[in-house]
Amino acid sequence: MKRAGAEDGSMHEKELKIGDIAHLTGLSEQDVRALIQTYDSLFTYRTIGRARLFPQKAVKIVRELAELSGRGLSPDEIAEEVKSGRKSAAPEEPAEEFDRDAAPLPPEVVIELQVMRDTLARQERRIVRLVEELEREREMGVEEADRLRKAVDDLEERLSVQQEQLALVAEWVDYFDRQMDEVTRPVLERFRRTVAKKSDSGQSPGRSG
Template identity: 25%
Template sequence: MNDKILKAADIAVICGVPEKEVKKISKDFSALVPSRELGRVKLYEEKAAGIIKEISDLSKTGFSREDILKSLGSKPSSKSTKEKVSGKIRKNPSLKKTGETTAQKNMSGKDEKQPAGRKSPASLTGNKKEKSESDIYGALDYKISKLSGKIEKIENEIAENHKKTEKDIEDLRCTISQLSEKLSVTSEWTDYFEKTLDEYRQSQDALRKDLSEWTEYTQTELEYLRLPVWKRKNKRTEK
């Protein structure tokens, strides 16, 4: 079963170490940290998290790079098979010559069975399958990371639009409130003018009535004054 593929950000969360420090440790101790690059993205094996955490702790206690390499080099659990073999060869150079001789013999033996430069179908299929699965996981992880970034950007835009909409709604409420106040004042003024007009109409009706009565009285008096003196006397007698 393949190890889980991790990115620098994932290791930073697991180990509680800044992502920048994770990348620096990976660069300075590339021989100890199992990783590979997929385009511009650097991917790590799951065990790399424990190695980086241990290197970070040793660095904080004052260990130098050589001390850390020496310290971790003595721990078989933190080294791959390739690193173990490389360490043995460094300690005993004669192993390198022995290995080269064995490799040459194996190669000469293979030449008799199959053409040079050609690997067996089983090894090609296994390596291709392992590489293909790792590349698929890495590519999927990279795509998920990009999609997460896009989703986060869309969510931020939605939040900003929501805030803007809320502000517009609040502005509309204030405008409606102001218009309502103005309408209320206008309504009060309208009622006042209607009342004033009613009072004016009543006063005009009363004045018209008084004028009519005075006009009638004046006409009666004028007719009386136009009569001769003897007729006026008779009218007075009749009254």
């Protein structure tokens, strides 16, 4: 029943194959297939066997897509432009009249523009990755600098503590030296006096003789 209805509709409007659309727009069949595949939601068609049959308005849509592709728009922006244009456009004219009035872009231009957009998209993704890597390296550099700064601060603090300890030890050494001098000086004096007395007593008999 659905196919019969479609056949009834085809009596009022000639349906077109992809080759017909390519001939009417001046594009290659490969370019037309690529546009239909990319913007499939914009097209209505029915299938007979392996062939797809499109209404004549598909010619206008393909022309609009080819023209908008040359403006550097993204696929989403192009689809939105075509949808809004279809809503506000006047009733469509037969495909033959569009063929006389329109000036489609050469197929090679459409393909080159698509390649350029894909290349730019890849470059943008690469730039984003590089920026992320640089940001990670910068964060790692900051963390490494903080770690080194903390290590230097720790070493300086340890050095300061050791210097204080050395100063304290030096004070104790001086103190003990003074104490030893005070203790050993009387002993040495007594020892000298004792030695002197013995020396004097040993020399006295010789003098008397």
